[in-house]
Amino acid sequence: MHFWNHPWPWYIAGPLLGLTVPLLLLIGNKPFGASAIFRHLCAIVIQKKEWKYFKYDWSKESWNFYFIGGIVLGGAIAATLIPNLGELKLHPYLVDLYHGLGINDFSQGVPKQIFNMEGLRNVEGIVFVLAGGFMVGFGSRYAGGDNSGHMILGVARLNKPSIITTACFFVGGYIGAHYIVPFILKVV
Amino acid sequence: MKIRTINRRMGKSESDIEIRSLSRSFSLPDDPHPWSTALMYVLVGVLVGIVMVKGQIISWLKVQEMFMLKSMQLPLTFGSAILVAFISIVIIQQRKIKTLEGKDIYFPRYKVTKGNYIGGVIAGVGWSLTGGGPAALFAMSGTGAVVMGVALLMAMVGTWMFGAVRDSLP
Numbered sequence: 001m002h003f004w005n006h007p008w009p010w011y012i013a014g015p016l017l018g019l020t021v022p023l024l025l026l027i028g029n030k031p032f033g034a035s036a037i038f039r040h041l042c043a044i045v046i047q048k049k050e051w052k053y054f055k056y057d058w059s060k061e062s063w064n065f066y067f068i069g070g071i072v073l074g075g076a077i078a079a080t081l082i083p084n085l086g087e088l089k090l091h092p093y094l095v096d097l098y099h100g101l102g103i104n105d106f107s108q109g110v111p112k113q114i115f116n117m118e119g120l121r122n123v124e125g126i127v128f129v130l131a132g133g134f135m136v137g138f139g140s141r142y143a144g145g146d147n148s149g150h151m152i153l154g155v156a157r158l159n160k161p162s163i164i165t166t167a168c169f170f171v172g173g174y175i176g177a178h179y180i181v182p183f184i185l186k187v188v
Numbered sequence: 189m190k191i192r193t194i195n196r197r198m199g200k201s202e203s204d205i206e207i208r209s210l211s212r213s214f215s216l217p218d219d220p221h222p223w224s225t226a227l228m229y230v231l232v233g234v235l236v237g238i239v240m241v242k243g244q245i246i247s248w249l250k251v252q253e254m255f256m257l258k259s260m261q262l263p264l265t266f267g268s269a270i271l272v273a274f275i276s277i278v279i280i281q282q283r284k285i286k287t288l289e290g291k292d293i294y295f296p297r298y299k300v301t302k303g304n305y306i307g308g309v310i311a312g313v314g315w316s317l318t319g320g321g322p323a324a325l326f327a328m329s330g331t332g333a334v335v336m337g338v339a340l341l342m343a344m345v346g347t348w349m350f351g352a353v354r355d356s357l358p
Binding site for chain 1: 203206208210221230234237248251252258259261265272273274279289293294295309310312317318319321325328332334335338341343346
């Protein structure tokens with residue numbers, strides 16, 4: 001039971017994640033990626049003619065809806081049947097840093113005091129959830145793909161735009177984690 | 189033929205690596221899918237969702253740990269995922285393996301755009317703030333984190349905004 005109720009090490013999680021790429025290719029020559037769905041959903045809702053970005057036949061990408069639905073379902077299955085139990089292992093540097101910034105509950109892997117519906121009224125919630133979510137959508141669409149599409153599939157097929165985008169993901173992430181997150185936690 | 193017209197109407201050259209039906213070099217996919225194919229896509233999605241939870245890819249604190257350069261867990265996870273994907277792509281291409289329906293497997297070519305740089309940095313900051321990219325946000329909302337559904341709505345708003353201002357962006 002230890003395997004099912006504890007986090008999987010990288011050498012199990014990583015290769016399983018990587019297998020997604022050949023599986024999608026073998027089923028129907030489909031690219032791994034999860035941000036195109038935002039564009040499809042907008043294309044369904046938005047009827048404005050001037051915005052050409054949303055003028056295409058999204059019904060040709062119906063596979064994407066099944067795939068994304070599966071990801072949500074997979075999250076639900078893992079959380080209910082085989083959740084990660086026990087204390088999260090975190091580097092002492094981060095434990096000290098976040099303790100100092102007022103975060104005490106590390107049990108869920110996510111600071112619940114910030115990431116909840118009531119928290120959306122606070123500055124932390126507005127920045128981390130609302131602004132962060134906005135940036136994920138805007139940025140990954142501007143880059144033409146997301147962490148799965150560019151970082152995993154794109155880099156694996158040595159697609160130059162994907163390698164550049166992936167490097168930029170980490171530049172952005174470094175800035176966010178080093179400067180923006182501690183700043184917001186400190187000020188609020 | 190239809191695809192070509194769509195591409196011309198879209199104005200800017202297509203840089204969306206995730207939407208095959210928009211690529212010039214791609215023939216029309218066979219949608220709608222038979223239910224068995226649809227089910228396979230769902231199952232691959234389920235695999236991704238489970239791995240994201242069990243591999244702690246959806247953990248905000250683990251993501252901070254990676255960006256603070258204090259842990260190799262997630263970089264090794266992504267690195268080994270890329271390696272497995274790379275090896276499988278090489279095998280598929282060398283053996284000229286086809287899809288289950290007997291179609292060719294190939295990739296469209298894409299050019300580097302300014303969006304790769306600017307959008308990449310913006311999405312990277314978003315990754316560190318929310319603790320996940322789009323796939324991880326979907327998996328998180330699946331675990332019952334309703335608040336991540338709000339983040340996903342905001343990602344849709346971001347996409348909406350991008351579509352609205354796209355022609356005036358570099």
